[in-house]
Amino acid sequence: MTATSDAMPTRRQAVAGLAIATGGATLAIATLSLAIVDHESLPWKQLDGSTLPGLSLEWTYVLRLGLATLSTVVACAIAGLIVWRQPRNAFTWTFAAFAVAYALNNFTVQYAIHGLNVVPDSLPLADTAARYQLFAGVLLLTCAVSAVLLFPDGRLRSARWAVAIVLLVLLQLGDVALNTDSPYFMIIGYAGRQGVPVTSLPDWRALGQALGWLRQDMFPFVPGTALFWGNNILAVLVGAAVLLRLRSASGEARLQLKWFAYAVTFAAIAFLVNRSDWFAAILFADRPPVRQEVADVLHPIALWADQVFNVSLGLLMPLTVGIAIMRYRLYDIDLVISRTIMYAGIAAFVTLCYGVTVAAVGNLVGETAGMGPVVTLIAIAVIALLLEPVRARLNAFANLAVYGKRANPYEILSDFARSVGQSESADVLLPRMAQLVRDGAGAALVEVWVRVGERLRLAAASPASPAAETLADPNDIAARAGPTGTVVPVFHENEQLGALVVRKPRGEHLTPMEVRLVSDLASQAGLVFGRFRLFEELRESRARIIAAQDEERRRIERDLHDGAQQRFVNAMLNVGMAQAIAGPMSETSDLLQHAAREMQAGLSELRDLARGIHPPLLTESGLHAAVASLADRSPIETSVVGVPDRRYAEPVEVTAYFVVAEALANAAKHSHASSIKIRIEEEAGRLRVEVSDDGVGGVDSRRGSGLVGLRDRTAAIGGSLNVESPGGHGTVVRAELPCG
Amino acid sequence: MRVTIADDSVLFREGLARLLEGAGFEVIGRAGNGTQLLDLVDADPPDIVITDIRMPPTNTTEGLQTAATIRERHPSVAVLLLSQYVETTHALRLLERGADRIGYLLKDRVSDVHDFVETVRRVASGGSAIDPEVVAQLVVRRRHRDLVGDLTEREREVLKLMAEGRSNSAIGDALSLSPKTVEGHVHSIFQKLQLEPADEDHRRVLAVLTYLRA
Numbered sequence: 001m002t003a004t005s006d007a008m009p010t011r012r013q014a015v016a017g018l019a020i021a022t023g024g025a026t027l028a029i030a031t032l033s034l035a036i037v038d039h040e041s042l043p044w045k046q047l048d049g050s051t052l053p054g055l056s057l058e059w060t061y062v063l064r065l066g067l068a069t070l071s072t073v074v075a076c077a078i079a080g081l082i083v084w085r086q087p088r089n090a091f092t093w094t095f096a097a098f099a100v101a102y103a104l105n106n107f108t109v110q111y112a113i114h115g116l117n118v119v120p121d122s123l124p125l126a127d128t129a130a131r132y133q134l135f136a137g138v139l140l141l142t143c144a145v146s147a148v149l150l151f152p153d154g155r156l157r158s159a160r161w162a163v164a165i166v167l168l169v170l171l172q173l174g175d176v177a178l179n180t181d182s183p184y185f186m187i188i189g190y191a192g193r194q195g196v197p198v199t200s201l202p203d204w205r206a207l208g209q210a211l212g213w214l215r216q217d218m219f220p221f222v223p224g225t226a227l228f229w230g231n232n233i234l235a236v237l238v239g240a241a242v243l244l245r246l247r248s249a250s251g252e253a254r255l256q257l258k259w260f261a262y263a264v265t266f267a268a269i270a271f272l273v274n275r276s277d278w279f280a281a282i283l284f285a286d287r288p289p290v291r292q293e294v295a296d297v298l299h300p301i302a303l304w305a306d307q308v309f310n311v312s313l314g315l316l317m318p319l320t321v322g323i324a325i326m327r328y329r330l331y332d333i334d335l336v337i338s339r340t341i342m343y344a345g346i347a348a349f350v351t352l353c354y355g356v357t358v359a360a361v362g363n364l365v366g367e368t369a370g371m372g373p374v375v376t377l378i379a380i381a382v383i384a385l386l387l388e389p390v391r392a393r394l395n396a397f398a399n400l401a402v403y404g405k406r407a408n409p410y411e412i413l414s415d416f417a418r419s420v421g422q423s424e425s426a427d428v429l430l431p432r433m434a435q436l437v438r439d440g441a442g443a444a445l446v447e448v449w450v451r452v453g454e455r456l457r458l459a460a461a462s463p464a465s466p467a468a469e470t471l472a473d474p475n476d477i478a479a480r481a482g483p484t485g486t487v488v489p490v491f492h493e494n495e496q497l498g499a500l501v502v503r504k505p506r507g508e509h510l511t512p513m514e515v516r517l518v519s520d521l522a523s524q525a526g527l528v529f530g531r532f533r534l535f536e537e538l539r540e541s542r543a544r545i546i547a548a549q550d551e552e553r554r555r556i557e558r559d560l561h562d563g564a565q566q567r568f569v570n571a572m573l574n575v576g577m578a579q580a581i582a583g584p585m586s587e588t589s590d591l592l593q594h595a596a597r598e599m600q601a602g603l604s605e606l607r608d609l610a611r612g613i614h615p616p617l618l619t620e621s622g623l624h625a626a627v628a629s630l631a632d633r634s635p636i637e638t639s640v641v642g643v644p645d646r647r648y649a650e651p652v653e654v655t656a657y658f659v660v661a662e663a664l665a666n667a668a669k670h671s672h673a674s675s676i677k678i679r680i681e682e683e684a685g686r687l688r689v690e691v692s693d694d695g696v697g698g699v700d701s702r703r704g705s706g707l708v709g710l711r712d713r714t715a716a717i718g719g720s721l722n723v724e725s726p727g728g729h730g731t732v733v734r735a736e737l738p739c740g
Numbered sequence: 741m742r743v744t745i746a747d748d749s750v751l752f753r754e755g756l757a758r759l760l761e762g763a764g765f766e767v768i769g770r771a772g773n774g775t776q777l778l779d780l781v782d783a784d785p786p787d788i789v790i791t792d793i794r795m796p797p798t799n800t801t802e803g804l805q806t807a808a809t810i811r812e813r814h815p816s817v818a819v820l821l822l823s824q825y826v827e828t829t830h831a832l833r834l835l836e837r838g839a840d841r842i843g844y845l846l847k848d849r850v851s852d853v854h855d856f857v858e859t860v861r862r863v864a865s866g867g868s869a870i871d872p873e874v875v876a877q878l879v880v881r882r883r884h885r886d887l888v889g890d891l892t893e894r895e896r897e898v899l900k901l902m903a904e905g906r907s908n909s910a911i912g913d914a915l916s917l918s919p920k921t922v923e924g925h926v927h928s929i930f931q932k933l934q935l936e937p938a939d940e941d942h943r944r945v946l947a948v949l950t951y952l953r954a
Contacts, residue, residue: 572851573755580853
């Protein structure tokens with residue numbers, strides 16, 4: 001099953017989810033406790049490369065410890081949540097494995113440091129915990145890559161990706177095997193890097209030596225950086241996989257992937273920045289002085305980028321996965337992306353500006369003691385001056401990148417004016433208008449409300465909304481628009497005909513230019529609104545007339561039944577008794593018999609009349625029984641197919657019934673058909689009624705009041721009726737009635 | 741024979757009671773709607789109930805529902821339903837649990853007092869009565885599909901009367917045939933339609949109607 005199956009979570013799934021979340025939290029807290037205990041004896045203080053530039057050793061330690069604990073708790077909590085809610089998804093379990101492996105990894109590191117370095121021989125299995133580090137990387141990487149490839153529905157895009165995963169595991173295992181010399185110091189790092197003495201198992205040692213020999217003697221040409229490049233290529237491949245899926249996905253899956261891609265992109269950029277000093281080192285390998293200078297600049301950036309990478313993997317990734325899988329605020333992704341682009345741009349701009357100003361001022365003035373604060377002030381002034389225009393440009397750029405190209409307002413206006421001029425129907429124009437406003441104003445939602453009678457009717461929306469909504473009080477429109485929405489009234493000849501509701505993405509408001517555009521569109525829309533209102537009012541009044549007509553027919557039928565018909569029956573009863581008294585073979589008896597026959601015929605005619613006015617069976621038992629009864633009474637052989645055995649709204653049942661009745665009556669009178677087929681089916685909220693015969697055809701549906709009246713009736717309830725009757729090829733009467 | 745009558749028209753109810761009393765029936769209860777009828781039957785079950793279908797409060801199919809309840813609670817009480825119009829659908833639903841002690845007629849049929857009284861007696865003593873209009877509709881439908889085509893005109897007439905629930909002697913009276921001849925026609929119909937022979941009249945009705953409805 002896919003992620004879309006929101007089956008009711010069972011108790012077992014809830015327990016599993018809770019176990020993962022609490023297990024992860026417990027491991028994280030145990031790790032944290034051990035780390036706090038160990039921080040007094042910090043033999044790793046001497047080790048270089050673990051202090052973040054700009055921070056003291058202690059603060060680096062606190063930062064790393066905090067981030068690691070937080071991300072472990074978050075990842076395991078989210079894993080637990082999705083195990084509970086989406087247990088049928090293969091992705092869920094891959095991700096849960098990743099989260100658990102991550103928590104276990106952090107814990108074993110601290111456990112090994114404590115048990116081997118801080119208080120030797122104080123903890124059991126400390127050696128094993130250190131050895132686990134050899135495999136932790138393989139496990140984590142495998143789970144992470146598999147999770148990415150399985151996201152979001154738990155299915156691989158193709159079997160080839162499974163091969164890639166297997167290759168990855170083999171590559172990693174090979175690397176592990178190469179590193180199993182013993183005894184050896186293993187450099188492991190969690191909050192800080194540490195060398196721990198590890199004793200390898202004898203078997204591993206033999207394997208490691210054999211592989212080491214194999215490697216040195218048989219494949220000396222394999223460069224030492226093979227694994228490094230392998231990992232880089234892997235990162236690119238995984239990114240490509242996400243992008244490929246994103247390209248072909250649609251709907252909610254696309255949004256889910258977008259969230260994920262967001263986190264992946266974030267991590268990928270951090271990863272590349274982190275490796276920038278490596279790239280630089282390779283690039284300037286033959287010019288040591290330049291290499292050194294570049295490395296001095298890049299090294300601190302790379303160290304921080306490493307932290308960002310850890311945060312994006314440990315915090316951002318689980319959070320976006322949680323959002324995507326749980327579909328919570330799924331639709332906010334575009335806003336998040338555009339904001340990220342904008343703020344990242346501002347950050348880069350401020351950094352660049354500061355660097356350039358400092359360098360320029362430094363060059364001009366020369367490095368004079370005491371100029372530092374002045375240079376900083378100048379830099380701040382420059383940034384302050386340029387910030388707002390740059391922010392606006394960046395915002396525009398971010399919107400362009402995320403929401404796509406927006407049409408030029410003048411094009412939008414002239415397009416719309418042309419459509420109105422061509423007097424297309426309001427059904428086409430209003431949705432187009434909503435679409436145009438949404439594109440033109442970069443809105444998240446646009447609704448077109450038209451005043452019909454005393455109420456406001458939702459005539460169109462973009463994105464399209466299927467619900468037919470009505471506001472009884474036009475003043476409620478402001479509440480409907482919400483705090484982020486703008487209401488633009490539409491006037492025509494000083495009468496308010498409706499309003500547009502425009503809602504921007506969260507945190508944005510309509511710019512003055514966008515307000516102008518919307519108002520200009522609104523001022524042109526008056527005619528269309530008027531047309532829509534007339535149409536709606538006509539339809540409503542027709543529906544009211546039909547409803548009143550039906551009510552009247554039902555009343556007449558009831559009156560006939562309880563009145564005239566009953567009187568006939570009573571009279572017949574008396575005539576019958578009189579006949580019995582008179583006895584057979586008398587003149588009186590003959591007269592009474594004659595009277596009884598006349599009454600019988602009159603009653604029969606009354607009965608047919610009543611049935612034609614309103615069929616009681618339809619009210620009692622619904623369309624299924626009533627159509628069957630019509631077919632039974634038809635003088636031509638009539639078969640019935642379909643006819644859902646459920647009740648519909650009365651106007652729908654009555655209309656469908658009379659379409660069939662009229663078609664049967666016409667066929668009986670004119671068609672000379674030998675058989676008739678009635679087919680009634682419900683499909684996507686429409687009831688399709690079809691009556692076809694094999695007669696002579698040639699029916700002109702514009703003549704004959706029966707069909708014309710029925711066409712009006714179907715139109716009044718929003719349906720359609722058409723008659724196909726080519727001469728000599730039978731007649732088909734089709735009606736389509738909304739029955740949702 | 742003891743009868744309970746239900747109809748919302750007082751005039752018809754009283755007229756019917758007079759007719760039945762004149763014919764020697766004992767009318768022990770008169771009801772104006774389904775609930776009243778049920779109370780009367782529960783308190784003192786008659787031999788037969790004669791009830792209208794459309795009665796207050798909903799004026800739709802009260803009589804049908806009440807009939808079903810009576811047949812469930814008092815299997816020995818016969819029920820004859822009268823209506824201003826007859827529907828095949830209703831008839832078939834009525835017969836779902838057997839055709840004995842059940843009747844379904846147009847109200848018009850009361851005008852032939854003799855025949856009506858006979859019908860009431862027949863139903864009360866375990867037989868059945870199906871309105872000719874219902875039978876005619878079923879036969880027409882069957883004839884469209886050419887399944888009663890093998891029958892002679894006379895046999896078809898016998899089939900219709902059989903489906904109405906009439907006995908051999910009644911069929912003989914109606915068609916002016918000797919009982920022997922009627923028996924011969926019935927035998928021939930059952931053979932041609934490949935029906936299992938049925939001895940009792942109400943089983944015969946069910947067999948024939950089941951055939952016609954199929």
